[in-house]
Amino acid sequence: MFDVIIVGAGVVGSLLARKLSSYQLDVLVIDKETDVGNVTSMANSAIVHSGYDPVPGTLKAKLNVAGNKMFPKLCDDLDVSLDLIGSLTVALYDEQLPLLNDLAKRSAQNGVEVKLLSKEEVLAMEPNINKDVKGALLAPSAGIVNPFTLTVHAMENAVDNGVKLALREEVLSIKKEGDKFVVKTNKNSYESKLVINAAGVYSDKIHKMIEPIDYEVKARKGEYFVLDHYKKGLVNHVIFPLPSEKGKGILVAPTTSGNYIVGPSSEWDDDKEDLSTDKPTLDNVRAQATDMVPSIPFNQVIRTFAGLRPTPSTHDFVIGFAKSDDHFINVSGIESPGLVSSPAIAEYVVNEFVSKVLKLEPKASYNPKVRRRVHLKDLLISERNKIIKENPDYGYIVCNCEKVTLGEIRDELSRSVPPYTVKALKKRTRAGFGKCQGGFCQPLVIKELAKHFNVSMDQILLDKEDSNICRYKTKEVK
Amino acid sequence: MLNRDLVIIGGGSAGMAAAVKAHELGVKDILILEKNNYLGGILNQCIHNGFGLHEFKEELTGPEFMTRFSDQVNALGIEYRLNSNVINVSNDKVVTYSNKEEGVVEVKAKAIILTAGCYERNAGAIQIAGDRPSGIYTAGQAQLYLNCYGYLVGKKVFILGSGDIGLIMARRMTLEGAKVLGVAELMPYSAGLNRNIVQCLQDFNIPLYLSHTVKEVKGKKHLEKVVIAKVDDHMKFIPGTEMEFDVDTLLLSVGLIPNVDLFNELPLSFSKTRGAKVNQAMETEIPGIFSAGNVLHVHDLVDYVVSEAKEAAIGAKLYLDGKLTHKGHKYDVIPGNGVGYVVPQVVYIDDASDSISFKFRVAHPFKDVNIYIKDGETVLKKIFKPAIIPSEMEIVNIPKANFTRETNTISVYVEEKK
Numbered sequence: 001m002f003d004v005i006i007v008g009a010g011v012v013g014s015l016l017a018r019k020l021s022s023y024q025l026d027v028l029v030i031d032k033e034t035d036v037g038n039v040t041s042m043a044n045s046a047i048v049h050s051g052y053d054p055v056p057g058t059l060k061a062k063l064n065v066a067g068n069k070m071f072p073k074l075c076d077d078l079d080v081s082l083d084l085i086g087s088l089t090v091a092l093y094d095e096q097l098p099l100l101n102d103l104a105k106r107s108a109q110n111g112v113e114v115k116l117l118s119k120e121e122v123l124a125m126e127p128n129i130n131k132d133v134k135g136a137l138l139a140p141s142a143g144i145v146n147p148f149t150l151t152v153h154a155m156e157n158a159v160d161n162g163v164k165l166a167l168r169e170e171v172l173s174i175k176k177e178g179d180k181f182v183v184k185t186n187k188n189s190y191e192s193k194l195v196i197n198a199a200g201v202y203s204d205k206i207h208k209m210i211e212p213i214d215y216e217v218k219a220r221k222g223e224y225f226v227l228d229h230y231k232k233g234l235v236n237h238v239i240f241p242l243p244s245e246k247g248k249g250i251l252v253a254p255t256t257s258g259n260y261i262v263g264p265s266s267e268w269d270d271d272k273e274d275l276s277t278d279k280p281t282l283d284n285v286r287a288q289a290t291d292m293v294p295s296i297p298f299n300q301v302i303r304t305f306a307g308l309r310p311t312p313s314t315h316d317f318v319i320g321f322a323k324s325d326d327h328f329i330n331v332s333g334i335e336s337p338g339l340v341s342s343p344a345i346a347e348y349v350v351n352e353f354v355s356k357v358l359k360l361e362p363k364a365s366y367n368p369k370v371r372r373r374v375h376l377k378d379l380l381i382s383e384r385n386k387i388i389k390e391n392p393d394y395g396y397i398v399c400n401c402e403k404v405t406l407g408e409i410r411d412e413l414s415r416s417v418p419p420y421t422v423k424a425l426k427k428r429t430r431a432g433f434g435k436c437q438g439g440f441c442q443p444l445v446i447k448e449l450a451k452h453f454n455v456s457m458d459q460i461l462l463d464k465e466d467s468n469i470c471r472y473k474t475k476e477v478k
Numbered sequence: 479m480l481n482r483d484l485v486i487i488g489g490g491s492a493g494m495a496a497a498v499k500a501h502e503l504g505v506k507d508i509l510i511l512e513k514n515n516y517l518g519g520i521l522n523q524c525i526h527n528g529f530g531l532h533e534f535k536e537e538l539t540g541p542e543f544m545t546r547f548s549d550q551v552n553a554l555g556i557e558y559r560l561n562s563n564v565i566n567v568s569n570d571k572v573v574t575y576s577n578k579e580e581g582v583v584e585v586k587a588k589a590i591i592l593t594a595g596c597y598e599r600n601a602g603a604i605q606i607a608g609d610r611p612s613g614i615y616t617a618g619q620a621q622l623y624l625n626c627y628g629y630l631v632g633k634k635v636f637i638l639g640s641g642d643i644g645l646i647m648a649r650r651m652t653l654e655g656a657k658v659l660g661v662a663e664l665m666p667y668s669a670g671l672n673r674n675i676v677q678c679l680q681d682f683n684i685p686l687y688l689s690h691t692v693k694e695v696k697g698k699k700h701l702e703k704v705v706i707a708k709v710d711d712h713m714k715f716i717p718g719t720e721m722e723f724d725v726d727t728l729l730l731s732v733g734l735i736p737n738v739d740l741f742n743e744l745p746l747s748f749s750k751t752r753g754a755k756v757n758q759a760m761e762t763e764i765p766g767i768f769s770a771g772n773v774l775h776v777h778d779l780v781d782y783v784v785s786e787a788k789e790a791a792i793g794a795k796l797y798l799d800g801k802l803t804h805k806g807h808k809y810d811v812i813p814g815n816g817v818g819y820v821v822p823q824v825v826y827i828d829d830a831s832d833s834i835s836f837k838f839r840v841a842h843p844f845k846d847v848n849i850y851i852k853d854g855e856t857v858l859k860k861i862f863k864p865a866i867i868p869s870e871m872e873i874v875n876i877p878k879a880n881f882t883r884e885t886n887t888i889s890v891y892v893e894e895k896k
Contacts, residue, residue, distance in 0.1 A: 273698050274609075277605070278608075301605060381574070385582055392579065395576050396577060439619050442619065443626075457629060464700075465699060468612070469623070469629075471726075472630040474630055
């Protein structure tokens, strides 16, 4: 029997698992996907928000601001790219200037340091912004993070510290039997003292397995463009429009890998598996982004994608004990600013709820750091050669666009949360993330995955079940 | 740091042809850098025939064609490194590459020829609308899986784009037992060679839908359906023209793009082809750095890639001998009416050897037209064409002596009959 079962291996589930792994507890994380961080944690804006925007007094406001402060140490421990470049919320029209002042007041209430900038100051910092800009609110503590490696490394650290992970298992039912839960999946049946629901867009569905609920979590889809990393200095901060009831609006931001991200749209979606994009929505994203930054090189788009926000009808994160059972903890409806809040959510859930029902004994062997990775691309020639001499795999480049070496790929495969799919490897190493989108390296990646897991190439998935690429063997090839 | 007279980046057909030609001209200190574990580049996976009619006056398969060149490279003892990926080219011609055995190595080159080929436009670049299932590949990717790894990516196939690789794959997958339900082409004419339309589609009764494109792909996990629709003259979908195909595979053959990554950090300008601007010697704006083959502009035939690579080799030899002066009379070459692009973009006529070859493509199909190449108002060449299409590259050679040196503009344009 486990002490805790966490349903959902997104960024929230993974950081919760990591936090719990610092105590003497048996923890299991279950996720239906083929990789951790494969839904909302994979497809989002990758922003470490400062926290000026959420309504003061809400959990969103509190956990965003607390989470933001935790990111530097978290990303250092977990070896994740973080760049606190600051954000600019821009007013393009005179009538928006009072709204900037309102935001500045809200920032003060939330305890977030901000600064109002004049037109000239904005243009000096961001020469590519619309010349008609009237002013902006600078939030220096905002930043950008790699959300893929944040989730993967958090879970890796949790597993290194003793957590068990069950991927490709969908939770079908949760029943209380005496003082234990029985969690049935499509493959197994598990027992635990405590269940934590961190199931993202399905967190209402998981909650409903134990009691009737009076809120719902709806999917709100956001569509994005990703641009290649060739144009330096297009924007130097995260550029937001003024927020509206639909959210923080369509942003233009660099990513930690030097690409640019433009989006998201915001549309309710009844289908929680819908990751489709459509032209009218993206045309609208493009038009709104171009209003702020007229020179976005849309001819350098390498990909468009959609992500789903798990938006709760309560307008705030739903965190706490189930009404009928204090051994079932919901961490539900974690929409934006969920990514930045996630480390604070983990602390809050453990300190305010788990600690009330389970005895928490610190684990002496707990190590909060992951084994560091090397990225040859970022190193000096002398440093690279030292590494290649020790392990020649780091000399062979598999992904030509992003210059990912075989050594980096094999390192990921040796980790405690290895990539099972082409996409999982892409999230970890960037192999296939570039302009050719895996056109050249994908066969090499599949070959490497097949070799590592000792299966034939036709067994390797792109991402979801039944997404095999090499589907039919035609003949024996040496 | 190593030193070489000539470093060639990319050991495909262009790289090998340039190396062999340079060697023949007396440049012996050559290094070819190739990222794959074989020479020959993309030809390795092109197992169909049709290569070599110009170069070797016979019809060869891709692997046969590339072997002709790799045999020469080996026979001449030209040095090359396999599994060696170039990570940087500097303004002062230091080429940095990486491999397992040597680690990261810097080579100071006197001259460089970039022959890095091209890559395929993919679903991300064309922003295909709809779900994000597996089962969508570029045609070249499917070709690689089939011809080099022995795997068919699917059995019910639709193809978007009538580029040559897509057409070749329509036939190839049909021969392996797949059903190809159709090919959609956005333009009102094919992007591929006529011979491929006939031999790869018509001979197998595969329909070609002109002025059609994919409106949506459907499938939560693997691809289930492709919806195509007709477009009007402004490329807008015409309502009511949708057609649905139940397929497990969508291949994209929607264009090739020069792979100029290594030039991105250099102070170079680029032409409409997305390759670097070059002069008559295939030399970029940085003296001593040359570019040829599909990294310069996408060719229709590998034979022309080879001839262009030889021009670059001749240019490199002239440069190494101090004979590319960039002095004397200079022309800018301008694509005019009906012409998509012209290579080269600049001509230093005094630096040129005996003739200059202009390579261009028309912007759209024409019938019964004259093509003019003019030096100011002086006609250097007038060619009548009963039919001319964008998928076929035109090459026109003009003797150096014919240039007037009185103007600074060469224009290439199509004159339609009134």
